[in-house]
Every structure is written in structure tokens, then in C-alpha cells.
Amino acid sequence: MAAFDALAADYDVTFSETILGGVLRARVHERLAHGLPVGGRVLELNCGTGVDAVWLARRGHSVLATDVSPAMVAHAALAARRAGAAIEARIDTAVLALEDLSVLSGTERPFDAALSNFGGLNCVADVTAVLADLAALVRPGGRAWLCIMGPLVPWEWVWFAGRGDWSSARRRLRRNPRWRGLPLQYPTVRSVRRAARATGWAPVRVDGLAALVPPPFAESFAGRHPRLVAGLDRLERRLAHTAPVVWTADHYLIELVHR
Secondary structure, three states: OHHHHHHHOOHHHHHHOOHHHHHHHHHHHHHHHHHOOOOOEEEEEOOOOOHHHHHHHHOOOEEEEEEOOHHHHHHHHHHHHHOOHHHHOOEEEEEOOHHHHHHHOOOOOOEEEEEEOOOHHHHOOOHHHHHHHHHOOEEEEEEEEEEEEOOOOHHHHHHHHOOOOHHHHOHHHOOOOEEOOEEOOOOOHHHHHHHHHHOOEEEEEEEEEOOOOOOHHHHHHHHHOHHHHHHHHHHHHHHOOOHHHHHOOOEEEEEEEEO
């Protein structure tokens, strides 16, 4: 919790408002726009500063935006308020850990969809348990989009090794990786698909995010080469669901349907 509290004040400047952060979020929003029902009720996990919640609310969805970090939730509530009364009325916020989703069971009508964007599930020890809790909260036929950091990122190896930072280059390959004191995991697409099927979900699509496009840590590169990044983005969009892109991306976005 403290690690994310410390990031909250600068998160938009260091990620949401950057070139590469914007490219990746636009890709996620594109998939959501194709699959969300009109006026759907969305459960957002690890909501961060509320960028996705406001985007969803602007499109007529109601959102329960949750995060383990009180500071992130406070920023999300502020973002909703700044977006105007009509948007704020569609967004509720709550401090809630991914491991505690079961507290929502039976309290309200089922959600139409769920979203976990940009690595929240990398911070839990048991993805299967989270998916089982989501299955109890999302209606049959509803969808979930999970954006997860993958284990094999050639961009990361080249970027950090080229700077002599071997520790960062192999950080996802360690046996017990940690970030700011938090234990992490980098589940494979195959393992998440298996966990989904075991908990009542059917995987329907996986897209790679930042396999050809530089990952967010390469923002300085993007600033120097905006036309190249735009071209790589166009190419990656065409190849996003192919195996080489999915398996070597900084994040992958897996779309599930609740059976």
C-alpha cells in the first residue's frame, strides 16, 4: 500500500501524461470500446488516479473504482470531481485490495464488466483466487479485461543491458522478484488462461502491448523519435494478437467472458 501511496502524486506526470503511457492506454481503451455494453456497470481494480474511470464514465458507464492505496483512491475521486458533476455521479470509489474482492459479493447487483489495467495483478500471489472472486461479481456473459506485465521483454533486456544495468535487465527473470519491497510475479499468458478456465471464464483474445513499441521506461527514446514510435504503434496494432508480440510484450491485455 505504502509503495503506491508514494507514487500517487506524480503518477499522471510520470506515466498517464507521457507519450508511451498514452499510447498504451489508448490501446486498452480501444479494446474496451469494442466490448463494453452500452451503459454497463464496471468494476475497476487497481484504479490508480482515476484516468480509466473518468474515460468510462464519459462514455455512459457507471464505475466502482477500487484500489489498495488510499492516496490513489483520493486522486481518483478528485479526478471524478474535476470532470464535472455528471461524470462524478457515475463514479464511486473504494479502498479495496484485490485479495478482498469477496467483500463485494451479494451487496449489489452483478457488474457487467471488470477492468484491471497496467499490472495490478502482478502484485497478487494468487491470480486464480482473484479470478474466482471476479466470477462471483460479474454477470454471466459479462467480460473482464486484465492488463498484466509479462515475463519476457526483449526491449527491457536491450535497454538496461545497454546502460550496464544488468540488475534491471533481468528483473523479471529472478526467482522471487520484488519492487519497492513488494513481492511480484510475472505470469505467462498460458498460466492466466489456465486460471481463467478453472474459475468459469473463457479467454477470447490476448493483445500484446509494447513489444514493438518501446515500454514506458523508454520515454526518453519516444521523445526523440515520435514518428518512429507512431509507426511502430501502427505495426503493433496489426500484429497485436500474434504470438511473437503477445509473448514478448511489456504488458498483455487478456479479454475474458464469464461463462
